[in-house]
Amino acid sequence: MRFERKKVENCFADSRTYEYRIPVSGEALAESLPDVWEIRRNERLRRPVFIAKKEGIHLKGLLAGHAVRASFLETEWEARQKEFEDWMEDMDG
Numbered sequence: 001m002r003f004e005r006k007k008v009e010n011c012f013a014d015s016r017t018y019e020y021r022i023p024v025s026g027e028a029l030a031e032s033l034p035d036v037w038e039i040r041r042n043e044r045l046r047r048p049v050f051i052a053k054k055e056g057i058h059l060k061g062l063l064a065g066h067a068v069r070a071s072f073l074e075t076e077w078e079a080r081q082k083e084f085e086d087w088m089e090d091m092d093g
Contacts, residue, residue, distance in 0.1 A: 001091040008069065015058075017071045018081070020088070026050055026061035026068055032091060033059075056080045 004021040022029060030039055030050040039052045041063065052059040057080050061068035072080040 001088050003085075003088055005085075015071045015074055016077045016081075017069055019067055019069050021067050022088070023066065025063065026065045027063040029059075029061065029068060030063070057084055 002023060005018050008017050008019045024032075027050070030041070030052060033039060033052055033054075037052045037054045039050060041050045042048060043063070047065075048063040050059075050061060050063055056073040056076055058071040059068050060071075070081070070084055072084075
């Protein structure tokens with residue numbers, strides 16, 4: 001999958017956060033995450049969201065949106081970011 005990435009400010013200590021613009025909805029991305037991810041959805045909000053966590057990677061996004069924010073732990077952010085981006089690039093097969 002093709003995506004655009006930009007660094008964004010965050011309010012969390014010890015993490016790096018990036019926004020990814022993606023060609024699929026947040027819902028489609030959340031549904032395609034492997035089983036090792038812990039995924040929560042909140043559909044009662046005016047703009048329903050999902051939050052997904054896995055070993056130092058936290059994703060947040062609107063289910064109907066085409067952008068997600070990914071936060072990576074400061075101590076291992078480069079490896080986790082590469083892992084996440086490699087997975088997204090392989091999504092198209």
